[in-house]
Amino acid sequence: MVVQFAKRTSEIAPFRVMEVLKTAAELESAGHRVVHFEVGEPDFTTAAPIIKAGQLALANGYTKYTQATGIEPLRLAISAHYKTMGVSVAPEQICVTSGASAGLMMLSALLLNPQDELLITDPGYPCNEVFARTVGATPVRIPTSSNNRFQPVWEDLEAAWSAHTKGALLASPANPTGTMLEAEVLKHLAAQIRQRDGALILDEIYQGLVSEAPYPTGLSVTSDLFVLNSFSKFFGMTGWRLGWIVVPHAAIEGITKLAQNLFISPSTPAQYAALAAFEPEAMAIHESRAEIFRQRQALLMNGLKDLGFSIPVAPDGAFYLYVDVSHTRMKSSEFCHWLLTKHFVAVTPGEDFGDQDAQRYVRFAFTTDEDSIALGLQRLEQAMTELDVEDS
Amino acid sequence: MVVQFAKRTSEIAPFRVMEVLKTAAELESAGHRVVHFEVGEPDFTTAAPIIKAGQLALANGYTKYTQATGIEPLRLAISAHYKTMGVSVAPEQICVTSGASAGLMMLSALLLNPQDELLITDPGYPCNEVFARTVGATPVRIPTSSNNRFQPVWEDLEAAWSAHTKGALLASPANPTGTMLEAEVLKHLAAQIRQRDGALILDEIYQGLVSEAPYPTGLSVTSDLFVLNSFSKFFGMTGWRLGWIVVPHAAIEGITKLAQNLFISPSTPAQYAALAAFEPEAMAIHESRAEIFRQRQALLMNGLKDLGFSIPVAPDGAFYLYVDVSHTRMKSSEFCHWLLTKHFVAVTPGEDFGDQDAQRYVRFAFTTDEDSIALGLQRLEQAMTELDVEDS
Numbered sequence: 134m135v136v137q138f139a140k141r142t143s144e145i146a147p148f149r150v151m152e153v154l155k156t157a158a159e160l161e162s163a164g165h166r167v168v169h170f171e172v173g174e175p176d177f178t179t180a181a182p183i184i185k186a187g188q189l190a191l192a193n194g195y196t197k198y199t200q201a202t203g204i205e206p207l208r209l210a211i212s213a214h215y216k217t218m219g220v221s222v223a224p225e226q227i228c229v230t231s232g233a234s235a236g237l238m239m240l241s242a243l244l245l246n247p248q249d250e251l252l253i254t255d256p257g258y259p260c261n262e263v264f265a266r267t268v269g270a271t272p273v274r275i276p277t278s279s280n281n282r283f284q285p286v287w288e289d290l291e292a293a294w295s296a297h298t299k300g301a302l303l304a305s306p307a308n309p310t311g312t313m314l315e316a317e318v319l320k321h322l323a324a325q326i327r328q329r330d331g332a333l334i335l336d337e338i339y340q341g342l343v344s345e346a347p348y349p350t351g352l353s354v355t356s357d358l359f360v361l362n363s364f365s366k367f368f369g370m371t372g373w374r375l376g377w378i379v380v381p382h383a384a385i386e387g388i389t390k391l392a393q394n395l396f397i398s399p400s401t402p403a404q405y406a407a408l409a410a411f412e413p414e415a416m417a418i419h420e421s422r423a424e425i426f427r428q429r430q431a432l433l434m435n436g437l438k439d440l441g442f443s444i445p446v447a448p449d450g451a452f453y454l455y456v457d458v459s460h461t462r463m464k465s466s467e468f469c470h471w472l473l474t475k476h477f478v479a480v481t482p483g484e485d486f487g488d489q490d491a492q493r494y495v496r497f498a499f500t501t502d503e504d505s506i507a508l509g510l511q512r513l514e515q516a517m518t519e520l521d522v523e524d525s
Numbered sequence: 526m527v528v529q530f531a532k533r534t535s536e537i538a539p540f541r542v543m544e545v546l547k548t549a550a551e552l553e554s555a556g557h558r559v560v561h562f563e564v565g566e567p568d569f570t571t572a573a574p575i576i577k578a579g580q581l582a583l584a585n586g587y588t589k590y591t592q593a594t595g596i597e598p599l600r601l602a603i604s605a606h607y608k609t610m611g612v613s614v615a616p617e618q619i620c621v622t623s624g625a626s627a628g629l630m631m632l633s634a635l636l637l638n639p640q641d642e643l644l645i646t647d648p649g650y651p652c653n654e655v656f657a658r659t660v661g662a663t664p665v666r667i668p669t670s671s672n673n674r675f676q677p678v679w680e681d682l683e684a685a686w687s688a689h690t691k692g693a694l695l696a697s698p699a700n701p702t703g704t705m706l707e708a709e710v711l712k713h714l715a716a717q718i719r720q721r722d723g724a725l726i727l728d729e730i731y732q733g734l735v736s737e738a739p740y741p742t743g744l745s746v747t748s749d750l751f752v753l754n755s756f757s758k759f760f761g762m763t764g765w766r767l768g769w770i771v772v773p774h775a776a777i778e779g780i781t782k783l784a785q786n787l788f789i790s791p792s793t794p795a796q797y798a799a800l801a802a803f804e805p806e807a808m809a810i811h812e813s814r815a816e817i818f819r820q821r822q823a824l825l826m827n828g829l830k831d832l833g834f835s836i837p838v839a840p841d842g843a844f845y846l847y848v849d850v851s852h853t854r855m856k857s858s859e860f861c862h863w864l865l866t867k868h869f870v871a872v873t874p875g876e877d878f879g880d881q882d883a884q885r886y887v888r889f890a891f892t893t894d895e896d897s898i899a900l901g902l903q904r905l906e907q908a909m910t911e912l913d914v915e916d917s
Contacts, residue, residue: 136692136724139638139660142779145786178586187794188580194570196764231623231766234788238630238659246531247639247661263786267630268531269639269661300528332528372588372793374623374766387534394537394655396626400792401764402579 141266148259150481153469157479168509170497171479173308174371175452180418182409183370190405197401201392203229203377204404210411211377218349226379228388231399233338233363233376237264237302239391240359243384244332245270245299252293252301254285255487256455256494258308258336270299276489279445282312283455287325300332305351306339309486309496310455311448316347316354323355334359338376341367342423343450344430352379359384364403366451367419368410373403426452429499429506436510437497440517454497455483461520464492476516478509533658540651542873545861549871560901562889563871565700566763567818567844572810574801575762582797589793593784595621595769596796602803603769610741618771620780623791625730625755625768629656629694631783632751635776636724637662637691644685644693646677647879648847648886650700650728662691668881671837674704675847679717692724697743698731701878701888702847703840708739708746715747726751730768733759734815735842736822744771751776756795758843759811760802765795818844821891821898828902829889832909846889847875853912856884868908870901 150171157167178184202208208224215222230236237260245251247269253261255274262272275293277283290301301322305314314322319335326333335351335358351358363376380388392398409415434444434454443457458468465482472478483494499506542563549559570576594600600616607614622628629652637643639661645653647666654664665685669675682693693714697706706714711727718725727743727750743750755768772780784790801807826836826846835849850860857874864870875886891898 135719135722136636137722138635138776138779139641141638142635142782145782147782148785151785174590179583179588184583184586184588187583191571191576191579194576196571196576196762198566198763231627232789235623238787242659243530243534244528246533249531260786263783267634267660267783267787327527330527330529370588371590372790374788374790374792384530387530390534390537390539391655391659393540393543394652395630395659396766397624398764398766400766400795402794403792 144266145263149466149485153473153479153481156473160473160477165477167473168478168505168512169501170499170509171481172498172500174500175366175369175422176500176502177369177422179369179373180410180415182412182415182418183368183406186409187402187406190402195401195405199398199401199404201396201398202389203227203399207404207408210408214411215350215352218353220350220352222352222379225385226382228378228380228392229399229404230376230378230392231396232365232374233336233361234260235396235399236361236376236378237261238267239388239395240334240361240378241265241268241270242391242395243387248297249299250295250297251299252290254283254303254307255489256283256309256483256491257486258304259485261302271297273298274487274489282446283307283310284312284314284318285322286318287321290322291325294329298329298331300326300334302334302336304336306343306448306450308339308451309453309481309483310446311339311451311453312446313343313347313449314351319351319354323357327357332359333357334361336361338363339366339451341419342426342452344427346449356381364407364410367423368407369419369422370403370407370410373400373406375399375403375407426499429503430454432503433497433499433506433510436506437513440510440513452499454499455494456497457493458495459493465495466492469495472513472516476512478512478516533655536658537655541858541877545865545871545873548865552865552869557869559865560870560897560904561893562891562901563873564890564892566892567758567761567814568892568894569761569814571761571765572802572807574804574807574810575760575798578801579794579798582794587793587797591790591793591796593788593790594781595619595791599796599800602800606803607742607744610745612742612744614744614771617777618774620770620772620784621791621796622768622770623788624757624766625728625753626652627788627791628753628768628770629653630659631780631787632726632753632770633657633660633662634783634787635779640689641691642687642689643691644682646675646695646699647881648675648701648875648883649878650696651877653694663689665690666879666881674838675699675702676704676706676710677714678710679713682714683717686721690721690723692718692726694726694728696728698735698840698842700731700843701845701873701875702838703731703843703845704838705735705739705841706743711743711746715749719749724751725749726753728753730755731758731843733811734818734844736819738841748773756799756802759815760799761811761814762795762799762802765792765798767791767795767799818891821895822846824895825889825891825898825902828898829905832902832905844891846891847886848889849885850887851885857887858884861887864905864908868904870904870908
C-alpha cells in the first residue's frame with residue numbers, strides 16, 4: 134500500500150514523555166526503583182462509591198446507548214454542581230462527552246473551518262494543536278511569559294489575531310504550569326474576543342484541584358465561554374473517559390448533531406457511575422485527595438527550591454510544577470535523560486508543551502506519594518552534588 | 526455571542542429517526558404500545574460473562590489510562606480472533622478504539638486532507654459523511670442499485686473517481702441493507718484503488734451477525750484494507766463504546782500518534798470487560814444471539830413479503846431489512862409517519878441513509894423479540910387493509 138497519509142500526521146510531534154516512560158520501564162525491568170514525576174494522571178484509583186455505582190450500573194444492565202448528549206440525571210447533577218459555585222447553567226447547555234478529548238473534538242468541529250486559526254498558549258497541553266489540525270484548521274502558539282504567570286494577556290492575543298483567527302483556547306488552571314487566568318484578565322479577554330465575533334474556549338479540567346482559586350469557574354466571570362471539563366482529575370475517573378462541555382444556547386443544536394454523528398453516546402456505565410461522583414461520600418474523598426495534592430505541592434516545591442531550583446510561578450492548582458533547570462547548564466531534554474538514567478528520577482521535558490523557553494523547563498507532576506517525593510528529592514540532592522563535582 | 530459556527534455544522538442533516546423516536550416516546554407516554562423496528566442496536570444487554578469481567582475490573586481498580594492503542598492482552602485476543610478466521614493480523618496492526626466511531630475519526634484524520642474526497646455508498650451509514658466533513662474533506666455519495674445488492678462495483682467508483690479522490694469507505698455487511706460485498710468484487714475494488722494510491726476502508730462492524738458469509742473478513746480477500754470493527758453488535762457492547770481498527774504496518778506510527786493525541790486511551794473498564802467477550806462462554810452467547818437474529822430475519826422477511834412488501838435484496842447479515850414501500854403510493858417519510866401515528870409501528874425512513882431512491886425504502890430493524898415482530902406484522906396487515914380501503 135502506497136497511500137499518502139494526511140499532512141497533519143507528519144505535523145504531530147511524538148510526545149517526548151513516551152521516551153521517558155519507555156526508558157523508565159526498561160530501568161524498572163532491570164531492577165531499579167524509579168521515582169515517577171512524569172505521569173499526568175492522579176495516582177489514586179477511582180473512589181469506592183463511584184466504583185460501586187459502576188458495578189451496580191452493570192448489574193442493572195445499563196449497557197446500551199444513551200442520549201448523545203448524556204443521560205438527563207447526569208446533566209442535572211452537573212448543572213447542580215455549577216449551582217454550588219453560584220453559577221446557573223441549564224442542563225441543555227451541558228453535553229456529556231467521552232472525556233475532555235471528545236469535548237475538544239466537538240468544539241473544534243463546531244467552531245473551526247479549514248483555514249481558520251485557533252490561538253493556543255505556549256506552553257500548553259500538547260494535544261490542543263492536534264485537535265485544531267484534525268479539523269483542518271491551524272493552531273497558532275502564543276508565547277506566554279513567567280511575568281504573567283504563563284497566561285496570556287489581551288495584548289498577547291491581539292498581536293497574533295489575524296483575519297483568519299476564529300478564537301482562543303486557554304486553560305485555567307493550565308498544564309504544565311498550574312496557573313489560573315486572573316478574573317479581570319479573563320473578563321477582558323472574553324470581551325475583546327466577543328467584539329471580534331470570536332470564540333473563547335476555556336479548559337477547566339483541573340477545576341477543584343486548586344489552592345486558592347480566584348474564581349470557581351470562568352462562567353462566574355463571563356458567560357461568553359465554551360467550557361471544557363472532565364471527570365478525570367478532581368473526580369479521579371481518567372480511564373472511564375468521561376467529561377463534559379458547557380456551550381451557549383445558540384450552540385446546542387450544532388453540538389447535539391456532532392455528538393450524535395461523531396460519538397453516538399458517551400460510555401453508559403461511566404455515566405451512571407459518575408452520578409455517584411457528586412454524592413457527599415464521594416465528594417469528601419475528592420476533597421481529601423485535593424488536599425493531599427496541596428500538601429505534596431508544598432513538599433515538592435519547598436524541596437526543589439532548597440536544592441536551588443527556580444520555580445518562577447507557584448501553581449494555583451492542578452498537580453504540576455514547571456521548574457527552571459537552566460542553572461544545570463543542560464537543555465531540559467538532556468537534563469531529563471541524565472536524571473532518569475543516572476538517578477532514576479523521571480520528569481517531562483518542556484519541549485512537550487511548546488517552543489517558548491522549552492529547553493529551560495521541565496514539568497514535575499506530584500502524582501506520586503509523599504515517600505516517593507521525599508526519595509525523589511534525596512536523589513535530586515545527590516544528583517546536584519555530582520553535577521557540582523563534574524562542573525568543578 | 527455571535528460567533529459563526531463552522532460550515533460543516535449546517536451540512537449535517539438531522540436524523541429523521543430522531544423524529545420517529547420522539548413521536549414513539551410521546552405515543553408510549555399516552556399509553557400506546559409501540560412496536561420498535563427503528564432501533565439500530567441489539568435489544569440484548571451485554572452478556573453476563575462480560576458484565577462480570579467489567580465488575581471485576583472495577584473491583585481491581587482498573588480505572589486509569591491504558592496505552593493509547595489498547596491493552597496488550599486485548600490486542601492479542603483480537604489477533605487470535607482473526608486467526609480463527611484464518612487471517613494473520615499482528616497485534617501492532619490493531620488499535621483498540623472508543624467505539625467504531627473513534628476508529629472512523631482516526632482513519633479520517635489519518636487519510637484525508639481538507640479538499641480530499643472520500644467515496645461513500647448511497648444508501649449507507651448516515652454518520653460516514655460527517656467524519657469526512659469533520660476533517661475538512663468532502664464525502665461523495667456513490668449511488669448503488671438493488672441489481673448489485675446495493676453494493677458498488679468498480680465502475681460505480683471509477684465514474685466518481687477524481688483527482689481529489691483519496692479513497693472509499695464501504696461496509697460489508699452494510700447498513701441499512703445488510704448485504705456483503707462479493708469476494709471477487711472486493712478484490713477487484715481493492716486492486717483498482719491501490720493502483721490509484723488510494724485507501725479502501727472496510728466497515729465490518731456487523732461481522733459475525735451473518736447467515737452465510739462469502740468470507741469471514743475482507744482481510745481474507747485482500748490485505749489492502751483499513752478495517753473498522755466494533756464490540757457493539759456481535760459482542761453486544763454498544764454502550765461501553767469499544768471497537769477496533771486494523772491498519773497496514775505503514776500506518777501504525779500515524780495511528781498511534783492520533784490515538785494518543787485525540788483519545789488518550791479507550792475506556793479501561795470496557796477493555797478489561799472485552800477480554801471476556803472472546804472466552805468460550807461469552808462466544809456461545811454471542812453465537813446464540815446471532816442465531817436469534819437469523820430466525821427473526823426469516824420471520825420478518827417472510828411476513829413482510831406475505832403482506833405484499835418487496836424486499837429487493839435479502840441481507841447477508843446485520844439486523845436490518847431495506848423494504849420497498851412504493852406500492853403504498855406514499856413517500857417513505859409519509860409512510861413512516863402514518864404507520865407510527867395510526868398503527869404504532871416505528872420504522873426508519875430511507876432518507877436517513879442517502880438520496881438514492883430514498884423515498885422508496887424504509888429500514889426495518891429486527892432488534893425486538895419475535896412476539897413484538899408478530900404483533901408488528903399483525904398491525905401492518907391491518908394497516909395495509911385500511912390502505913386498500915382508502916385507496917379504493
